[in-house]
Amino acid sequence: MGITFVRKPWSEEESLACLDDDVREWFKGRFKTLTPPQRYSFKLVSMKKNVLITAPTGSGKTFSAFMVILSELFRLGKEHRLEDRVYCIYISPLRALDNDIYKNLLVPLSEISRKFKGEVDEIRVGIRTGDVSSYEKQKQLRKPPHILITTPESLAITLNSLRFVEKIKGAQWLVVDEIHELASSKRGTHLSLTIERLQHMVEDGFVRIGLGATLHPLEEVARFLVGYENGKSRSCTVVDVSWFKPFDLKLVCPTEDIVYTDADELNQLMYKELERIIEEHHTTLVFTNTRSGTERVVHHLKQSGRFPEESIAAHHGSLSRGIRWDVENRLKEGKLRVVVSSTSLELGIDIGYIDVVVQIGSPKSVSRCVQRIGRSGHGLEDTAKGVIIGMDRDDLVECGVMLECVKKRRLDRVHIPCNCLDVLAQHVVGMALNRKWDVKEAFDVVRSSYCYHSLRYENFVSVLHYLAGHYADLQDRSIYGKIWFDEEDGVFGRRGRYTKVIY
Known part of the structure; x- marks a missing residue:
């Protein structure tokens, strides 16, 4: 457990050996050599390690994260063992970046699949953001993408789509792109809770991969990415090749x-x-x-x-x-x-x-x-x-x-907002929509997030009281309960039929 830095890259032969034969053949035919981040990441991702990669723009960060994932999906596809569920979730702060990643992933998928002429299961990639129509989202219920591309806000909403959430409970990889852009704002605080809620749903957990170009300090961003388990920071390996470009x-x-x-x-x-x-x-x-x-x-x-x-x-x-x-x-x-x-x-x-x-x-x-x-x-x-x-x-x-x-290679320090009660309140309502919660269990989920690891129990309970409308003087401001909360039994849940609409 803990944050470690990898100093020595693996050889090109060792890194490429992590890929499926056909994926490796495509990669070698498309690129002259591995980029610096790829010399580290292929092996680490194949070992199912949590990884934070910091490297400049144009250094192949996307394939650093995805080549091993694509390789594993092709292996399953060739064995006709690809299930109708989401295997990988990709998150970025911009819908434009989501669309770009979608187009970039289609290139290797289409070119490698062409070789098999229908003898391999199709690997599906889908976008789920505010730009996507309701019709397309319904299609994803019937045929879910194996790689889901989304934004932090859309993923949080997805956790309350009870039918679709069944499709993501078996996720094996989670990729957070441009993590520096998210970590420094409440969008990142919101995302950190979403990831921990997802972690609580996924039975065997998932590998977390963070990508960014300007990260400092790396240890803190790594802890933001992986969160905590049983009071200790989860393990994460940091790949730092951020200054190789002149x-x-x-x-x-x-x-x-x-x-x-x-x-x-x-x-x-x-x-x-x-x-x-x-x-x-x-x-x-x-x-x-x-x-x-x-x-x-x-x-x-x-x-x-x-x-x-x-x-x-x-x-x-x-x-x-x-x-x-x-x-x-x-x-x-x-x-x-x-x-x-x-x-x-x-x-x-x-x-x-x-x-x-x-x-x-x-x-x-x-x-x-x-x-x-x-x-x-x-x-x-x-x-x-x-x-x-x-x-x-x-x-x-x-x-x-x-x-x-x-x-002098000095970057601004990332300031990660912590213990934001407004963000917490939003997620508590979201959690209540799914099921009835034991307060201690919900508190443990929240405290797994780096942003809420130091949250005090009494502050969490005060948020529950607020959301339950126990502060009578707030009714004068038209603020009413969004959840019910029984402090004596230590449980809370959704209140009313329209809470989901409001959420």
Whole structure:
């Protein structure tokens, strides 16, 4: 038990030996060699170890997690032993990343299956997010995907779908992608409880695999991933190959006198600098800090007339799914000269080759700076090239410090929210919807989460009282009970027929 670091990779021969013969043949025909994280992960995942992998964008993290899983599914498929249930659950913070992983997994599945010409059971991959229709979800009940791709919120809702939850009780692997993005917010707190509730449902437990590019401190993120069992941290092996990719990063100022240059002139000089960078490169990815800023930059670049309008695009969360997919595909196909984004392209979506990343203004954190600049030079041996354009004195000082931190390989510390009672209340209602709970049993499940390991029993009971509506003065604010709670017998459960609808 505990957190350990693996320092020495296995040989390529040892790593590939973990794969099924046909999967290994496909992999060797598709790739020249194993990437650094794959030299560690194939063996560890095959040994059914919990693994946290931190590696830069474009280093093959996805296949680091999935190749052994696909190999095991193909072995079952060739023996016609694939059951109609979920074997692997993949979780990411973005629906766009879910769609990207779905497309990337279909490539090996279709190419390897083609060899067997129907003599192997079909391995199904399915997405279950807010974008998926009710009809598609009904189909998944009849023919569940063997690999389920979802988001933290959708997985939590799935735990209260009593018919579908039967399909995930036999899950063997759980993959959490971009774990740094989740761990630092209440979405991660919410997810940690969802995982522990799932762990409580799955009879034999499952292997946990965490993926991320900018993780610090690694021990704390590893504990967040694996949680606790019987009061002790579950075991996890950390693979740290985060800094093998070289960086070419510089900070520029559009003017020699930033103090006395007025805002309009500074903006014009910034756009001149940006246009110069775009002209010197084949494909440029520009990051702003707001969606409105993204639209302003796109509007100016189109108005300038220096680049064809069809070669300029915006990408952010306020755009429809169809527009985002079109931009991602055109970018991957090399049809765009410049794409401007706020945050939606900073995570691991496969967007093809980017020559240079431009950040307008401070990215506000070292980790975000590394994450965004790492989107360039998407190949293993490529240099990540980035330019930060400082727009005021604060930007210049802040970004100067960031560059020094990158040079010294220092990342921001992840601050994981703990003991959040609002998140806990939501999950307690979800637990009550499934069945009647013994309070001590429910408390043990909650305390298995890293985020609630230090929760006091009396605080847990006070949340139960609150949700049961025992605080009479709250009725004046139209707050009524969502559960029933019998403190004397130490049990609680759902209240009313409409609680599930409210949840």
